Amino acid sequence: MVNGSRTAPPPAAPAAPARIQVADLRLSYGDKEVIHGISFDVRANEILGVIGPAQSGKSSMLRCLNRTIEFVAGARVAGTVHVDGEDVSRTRDVHALRRKIGMVAPLPVGLPLTIYDNVAFAPRCAGLRDRAELDALVEHCLRQAALWDEVKDRLGSLGTALSGGQQQRLTIARALSHRPEVLCLDEFSIAIDPVTTMRIEDVLKELRREITIILVTNLTQQARRLADRTMFMLNGRIVELDRTDVVFSEQPGSRQTWDYVNGNFG
Amino acid sequence: MTAPAPAPRPQRSRLERLGESLLEGLIRLSGVSAIVFVLAIFFFVFREAAPVVFSRNFDLWKFLFSIEWYPTSASNVRYGTFALTVGSFAVTALAMAIAVPFGLGAAIYLSEFCGRRLRETLKIVIELLSAIPSVVWGFIALTVTSKLVVDATGAAVGVNVLNGGVVLALMSVPIIVSIGEDALKAVPDSYREAALALGATRWQVVYRVLLPAARNGLLAAVLLGVGRAVGETMAVLMATGHAVHIPGSLLDSVRTLTANIAAELGEAPVGSDHYRVLFLTGVLLFCITFAVNIVADLAIRGVRRRG
Ligand SMILES: Nc1ncnc2c1ncn2[C@@H]1O[C@H](COP(=O)(O)OP(=O)(O)O)[C@@H](O)[C@H]1O
Numbered sequence: 001m002v003n004g005s006r007t008a009p010p011p012a013a014p015a016a017p018a019r020i021q022v023a024d025l026r027l028s029y030g031d032k033e034v035i036h037g038i039s040f041d042v043r044a045n046e047i048l049g050v051i052g053p054a055q056s057g058k059s060s061m062l063r064c065l066n067r068t069i070e071f072v073a074g075a076r077v078a079g080t081v082h083v084d085g086e087d088v089s090r091t092r093d094v095h096a097l098r099r100k101i102g103m104v105a106p107l108p109v110g111l112p113l114t115i116y117d118n119v120a121f122a123p124r125c126a127g128l129r130d131r132a133e134l135d136a137l138v139e140h141c142l143r144q145a146a147l148w149d150e151v152k153d154r155l156g157s158l159g160t161a162l163s164g165g166q167q168q169r170l171t172i173a174r175a176l177s178h179r180p181e182v183l184c185l186d187e188f189s190i191a192i193d194p195v196t197t198m199r200i201e202d203v204l205k206e207l208r209r210e211i212t213i214i215l216v217t218n219l220t221q222q223a224r225r226l227a228d229r230t231m232f233m234l235n236g237r238i239v240e241l242d243r244t245d246v247v248f249s250e251q252p253g254s255r256q257t258w259d260y261v262n263g264n265f266g
Numbered sequence: 267m268t269a270p271a272p273a274p275r276p277q278r279s280r281l282e283r284l285g286e287s288l289l290e291g292l293i294r295l296s297g298v299s300a301i302v303f304v305l306a307i308f309f310f311v312f313r314e315a316a317p318v319v320f321s322r323n324f325d326l327w328k329f330l331f332s333i334e335w336y337p338t339s340a341s342n343v344r345y346g347t348f349a350l351t352v353g354s355f356a357v358t359a360l361a362m363a364i365a366v367p368f369g370l371g372a373a374i375y376l377s378e379f380c381g382r383r384l385r386e387t388l389k390i391v392i393e394l395l396s397a398i399p400s401v402v403w404g405f406i407a408l409t410v411t412s413k414l415v416v417d418a419t420g421a422a423v424g425v426n427v428l429n430g431g432v433v434l435a436l437m438s439v440p441i442i443v444s445i446g447e448d449a450l451k452a453v454p455d456s457y458r459e460a461a462l463a464l465g466a467t468r469w470q471v472v473y474r475v476l477l478p479a480a481r482n483g484l485l486a487a488v489l490l491g492v493g494r495a496v497g498e499t500m501a502v503l504m505a506t507g508h509a510v511h512i513p514g515s516l517l518d519s520v521r522t523l524t525a526n527i528a529a530e531l532g533e534a535p536v537g538s539d540h541y542r543v544l545f546l547t548g549v550l551l552f553c554i555t556f557a558v559n560i561v562a563d564l565a566i567r568g569v570r571r572r573g
């Protein structure tokens with residue numbers, strides 16, 4: 001069990017090399033501290049499930065990883081985040097860092113561009129100009145996000161005109177378009193129907209072979225289905241981080257975890 | 267024991283409904299009145315001009331495309347406005363060539379790149395600029411910029427197309443900046459953040475997301491700037507030197523349609539041909555601005571359809 005209030009160094013021999021190392025991360029919005037010094041690793045090619053009630057700081061934690069927390073005026077971060085050994089607060093190129101970490105927000109924000117341009121946006125910003133390559137990439141990403149069949153005939157129409165669920169898949173395609181090494185999904189299935197959710201879950205299982213995934217979810221069963229390890233966050237602290245089968249077993253490391261997972265929380 | 271009588275379904279009073287329909291009528295009236303006013307203005311201007319249009323020796327082709335403007339010639343009166351039209355276009359085009367890049371650039375800087383304190387200060391300065399009356403601009407054109415123009419280019423006279431264009435640009439920039447900045451600020455921050463989260467630089471956010479998203483508002487900003495430049499009278503009258511001919515270079519003096527009306531209407535006897543032709547010039551000006559607006563409207567629609 002990892003306890004948020006303790007700041008012990010990570011164990012010496014992790015199962016796989018750590019992609020992301022978070023050490024004593026603290027975050028406050030103005031005077032209000034909402035993450036109280038958490039430490040954890042994300043291993044290469046795992047799916048790390050993050051569960052916990054609303055307001056636990058799950059989304060805020062994700063935003064610290066790719067430094068999009070900087071957009072929030074008054075947000076202060078302490079502690080360190082290393083991605084592939086590089087301290088994100090000292091990175092030379094924050095744009096490259098953000099391309100390395102794909103981010104899917106709970107409420108989809110389609111850019112006011114065409115469907116094609118939405119997906120081609122990040123590659124273009126990274127300097128990709130070749131039309132054929134872009135075409136192939138756009139198709140590949142839209143297929144991965146289980147959206148291709150629905151939009152292949154209208155790639156030139158506005159992305160913001162899609163339905164909520166389609167826009168969410170568009171943002172997933174977009175997050176995959178810059179070939180991230182880590183993909184963070186924040187409650188991605190809120191606006192998607194169960195069938196599509198299942199299709200995307202299958203895609204995530206496929207993707208695990210290539211990339212590392214952090215899956216923040218309000219559906220504990222989704223974490224159970226997909227995650228290799230699961231982290232339970234509560235009030236800005238990590239209550240427990242362990243193998244998913246342990247977290248969902250009858251004897252998790254913490255009584256609170258059992259309560260939350262079994263739905264008698266609060 | 268009796269069950270409490272169900273409360274009646276709430277309904278709005280007659281008075282409330284009457285008030286609402288009254289309000290609706292008023293709003294409709296004010297909308298319609300805008301159209302009525304425009305038509306009325308057109309009608310009265312055209313009525314002053316009509317007798318000369320329908321007289322036998324009036325030649326519309328010559329009026330539009332002859333460069334000979336001799337309204338007070340004793341032997342052979344000629345009313346050709348082409349040089350005036352060209353003068354208006356030349357000065358406006360130059361003004362826009364200067365004002366649009368500066369104005370849009372400043373709008374982008376204000377809305378996307380500068381800090382809050384600096385932005386507030388700059389906005390106040392820009393509002394002050396747009397509050398300067400046009401006769402003051404004319405005065406500046408006559409005494410300040412015309413000398414600069416002479417110093418910089420060695421032109422014989424400082425009151426010319428260049429001088430007029432510069433002053434009109436100075437007058438249009440504040441409009442373009444403030445409306446353009448509003449248009450950019452109206453783009454939701456969520457777009458900026460989504461784009462930045464995808465690894466875009468701030469400049470990439472501007473030209474890949476904000477400019478397309480705000481294009482209608484930006485186009486409106488440019489057009490209001492054009493409108494100010496085309497319709498401006500006092501400042502160009504003082505700035506451009508007032509010679510009726512087609513300018514061969516930026517350093518030639520010209521006269522614009524507006525300045526011509528302002529300069530001559532006072533001298534033309536009421537009811538004379540000259541007087542009526544000047545009103546007809548007003549109608550021509552009206553048509554030009556109308557055409558500009560329609561083209562702009564079509565352009566916006568075209569952009570929208572492609573988008
Ligand atoms: N932009 C913000 N400004 C101020 N407080 C915020 C902001 N975003 C989140 N918070 C606060 O931070 C805490 C954690 O929120 P969040 O990270 O969204 O949790 P979760 O994603 O687990 O629901 C909450 O108390 C929330 O009110």
Ligand SMILES: [Mg+2]
Pocket residue numbers: 058059060106186
């Ligand atoms: Mg959240």
